[in-house]
Amino acid sequence: MKDVSGWCAQTSFGEVLLVMTRNIIFFGLLTSPNSAFALTCRQVEDIKADIRALIPNADGPYLEYGQEITPAQRARGDFIGGVVRLGWHDGSTYSQEDSNGGMDGCLNFDDPANKGLRGIWQELRPVYRNYEDVCSRADFTSLATITVIKAAGGPDIEIPYGRVDADECDEDWGRFPSLKKSRDHVRKVFRRMGFTMQEAVALMGAHTVGRCELKNFGLEGPWAENEHVFDNAYYHKMLDLVWERKVEVTEEFGSQPHWDHAKMLLMLNTDISLAWNIDGDNDDPNHGDPHKCGGDMQCDTQNSYRHVARYAQSQEEWFEDFSSAWIKLLSLGQDGDLQKCESEEDSDSYDDRSWFSSW
Numbered sequence: 001m002k003d004v005s006g007w008c009a010q011t012s013f014g015e016v017l018l019v020m021t022r023n024i025i026f027f028g029l030l031t032s033p034n035s036a037f038a039l040t041c042r043q044v045e046d047i048k049a050d051i052r053a054l055i056p057n058a059d060g061p062y063l064e065y066g067q068e069i070t071p072a073q074r075a076r077g078d079f080i081g082g083v084v085r086l087g088w089h090d091g092s093t094y095s096q097e098d099s100n101g102g103m104d105g106c107l108n109f110d111d112p113a114n115k116g117l118r119g120i121w122q123e124l125r126p127v128y129r130n131y132e133d134v135c136s137r138a139d140f141t142s143l144a145t146i147t148v149i150k151a152a153g154g155p156d157i158e159i160p161y162g163r164v165d166a167d168e169c170d171e172d173w174g175r176f177p178s179l180k181k182s183r184d185h186v187r188k189v190f191r192r193m194g195f196t197m198q199e200a201v202a203l204m205g206a207h208t209v210g211r212c213e214l215k216n217f218g219l220e221g222p223w224a225e226n227e228h229v230f231d232n233a234y235y236h237k238m239l240d241l242v243w244e245r246k247v248e249v250t251e252e253f254g255s256q257p258h259w260d261h262a263k264m265l266l267m268l269n270t271d272i273s274l275a276w277n278i279d280g281d282n283d284d285p286n287h288g289d290p291h292k293c294g295g296d297m298q299c300d301t302q303n304s305y306r307h308v309a310r311y312a313q314s315q316e317e318w319f320e321d322f323s324s325a326w327i328k329l330l331s332l333g334q335d336g337d338l339q340k341c342e343s344e345e346d347s348d349s350y351d352d353r354s355w356f357s358s359w
């Protein structure tokens, strides 16, 4: 039996049983592979095809500015955003200094910071079931992220394989970033994982897909209209639109500060502070007059602003930097050597299969 003491300490025996059952169901604890698998390239392509088939309305059209998103586009954005966030949350528990956490196929879905992610894993899990004997959860989750990013029009990212899953998924790392804070906090969070500010800015652009959901964090809305498309809209929206400071108050979440554009789009403090000086790292949302950095305006967001401006101008540069940072994130905490998938002798004939060419 695996060590479950982390969450046993605060729960009754009945609760323990309930949580254990749930953990086993959702995280597959008892079947958790804890040695590296060598995936073949054929297996990788099969897994990608099966994950892609899960994306609702994978070929939905692009939206014009101000157009309402259709339920089909929304469903696509929800799934794509959810899978990318699942990968981010798995990898981002890493601490370079403590040498723990990271991309280990484990998330504590009972941690409020992970709200909404249990449902995403439930959608992926039937596919994972078919591969759990050959693929770790961490490799599968990594593969899911690069599949949805590509399907949403993003870069075609090649990753290595052989991630080993952690034995337990119950750790409350307390390391997830706070949406109320700003740039100094972003810097600290990413530095803890070993990322530079440039890499942090590149990764934050993933908010271009998906949205905030009222039921998860008390906020509702996407960062960009085309929440189902992986493009550099996050950066130019941040620079070009007028953003108004707002606070959403709900009984469950209390006051949630954020930045609103025309009651359609939102940015969190942690987003907007990459290009706007919002007066420091303060939990009180009602402080300071925001002003945009750049040009003659020197302010303490200057370093991050430079990269926001660069990515707003060149999607190509963003795709390149995002891809490198994403590969790094998906490798955090994996001590062993990660390897490219193993090609097979018959890989040529495999490539010729007609369904394969639609990738």
Ligand code: HEM
Binding pocket: 077, 078, 080, 081, 082, 084, 085, 088, 115, 116, 177, 178, 179, 180, 186, 189, 203, 204, 206, 207, 209, 210, 211, 212, 213, 214, 216, 217, 268, 270
């Ligand atoms: C300071 C850092 C960050 C904070 C405070 C933050 C916070 C949040 C919050 C509050 C949500 C809304 C979740 C919901 O309501 O369901 C969200 C969504 C999301 N986050 Fe972040 N995030 C951060 C960084 C990142 C990074 C670096 C990535 C990826 C590289 C990322 C990917 C996503 C995605 C794709 C969604 C949309 C999820 C969906 O549509 O279900 N986030 N984030």
